[in-house]
Amino acid sequence: MARVESIAGVRQLLIPNGNGLSGHSLETGEELWFYPLENGSNVHSAMPWVLDDDSLLFGTGYGVGTVRLDIKHDGDTWSATKHWASNRFRPKFNDFVVRDGLLYGLDDGTLTCLDVQNGSIKWKAGRYGYGQLLLVDDLLILISEDGELLLIPADVQKAGTAGFNQILDSGFCWNQMAFANGRLFVRNSSEALCLEVATQSAKEQQ
Numbered sequence: 001m002a003r004v005e006s007i008a009g010v011r012q013l014l015i016p017n018g019n020g021l022s023g024h025s026l027e028t029g030e031e032l033w034f035y036p037l038e039n040g041s042n043v044h045s046a047m048p049w050v051l052d053d054d055s056l057l058f059g060t061g062y063g064v065g066t067v068r069l070d071i072k073h074d075g076d077t078w079s080a081t082k083h084w085a086s087n088r089f090r091p092k093f094n095d096f097v098v099r100d101g102l103l104y105g106l107d108d109g110t111l112t113c114l115d116v117q118n119g120s121i122k123w124k125a126g127r128y129g130y131g132q133l134l135l136v137d138d139l140l141i142l143i144s145e146d147g148e149l150l151l152i153p154a155d156v157q158k159a160g161t162a163g164f165n166q167i168l169d170s171g172f173c174w175n176q177m178a179f180a181n182g183r184l185f186v187r188n189s190s191e192a193l194c195l196e197v198a199t200q201s202a203k204e205q206q
Contacts, residue, residue: 005050008073014056016044021058023071023078033071033078039064045093049103051116055083061092061108068116086119088112093174097135099154104140106131111142113156122156134177134184141197143186147173149195167193 002015004026012032013024020036021044037044039062048058051068059066065087072079089096089107096105102122103114109129113122129145140152147168171188178185184195 001045001047003047005048005056006053007050007056007071008054008078010073014048014050016047016058018042018044020044021048021069021080023080032073033080035067035069035080035082037064037067043093046091047095049096049098051098057096057098057103057116059089059091059096061090063087063090065090066114066119068119084119086114086121088121089114089119092130094130094132095176097133097140099135099138100156102154102156104135104154105133109145111152129172131173132176134179136179136197141177141179141184143167143173143177145172145174147171147188149186151197167195 002013005014011026013026015022019038020034022034023032025032039060041062044060046059048056050056055070057066057068066089067085068083069080070083089112091105094106096103101116103116105112109127110124111126112124115122131144133140133142138154140154142150142152147166149165149167168188168191171190173188175187182196184197186193
């Protein structure tokens with residue numbers, strides 16, 4: 001997997017690979033910068049999250065954790081340096097989200113809220129396996145590995161649950177969800193569903 005982002009004023013392709021994260025020129029494919037981050041399985045599946053013009057978050061599971069990187073360039077010279085690192089948030093193959101300076105994601109299956117400025121943990125609550133989550137408005141939409149759907153307010157103070165429902169009954173729910181026009185699309189290896197979700201933005205689109 002890869003993602004196109006603008007960093008230090010340059011649009012580039014971010015590629016997680018077996019031993020770290022690299023940024024590549026869209027025009028030539030040339031590697032602009034590289035940051036080493038290794039785990040025992042040589043697998044990086046969670047995508048990075050760009051925080052601003054010159055910093056991003058990148059994490060992995062297998063006991064390693066997450067780093068905030070500062071990306072700089074001067075002429076043709078690029079650098080990627082560690083701003084902070086934490087082994088208390090380990091996204092294995094579950095993408096995380098950021099809202100108002102806070103990261104929300106699954107640390108080896110445990111829902112976690114983390115301060116992106118310094119890497120400190122605000123709270124941890126609930127084990128959901130290697131499920132997936134999305135951020136829609138101020139709501140976390142989370143599907144557990146076992147197929148339970150939860151609506152959780154994105155709140156720095158606590159992890160309250162707005163509602164939950166068992167929506168998929170067979171197979172691991174490791175697949176990414178998608179949300180568009182008030183509809184949530186979920187699937188696993190044997191089932192797929194389209195659900196109407198009444199978030200604030202969904203109501204405004206109706």
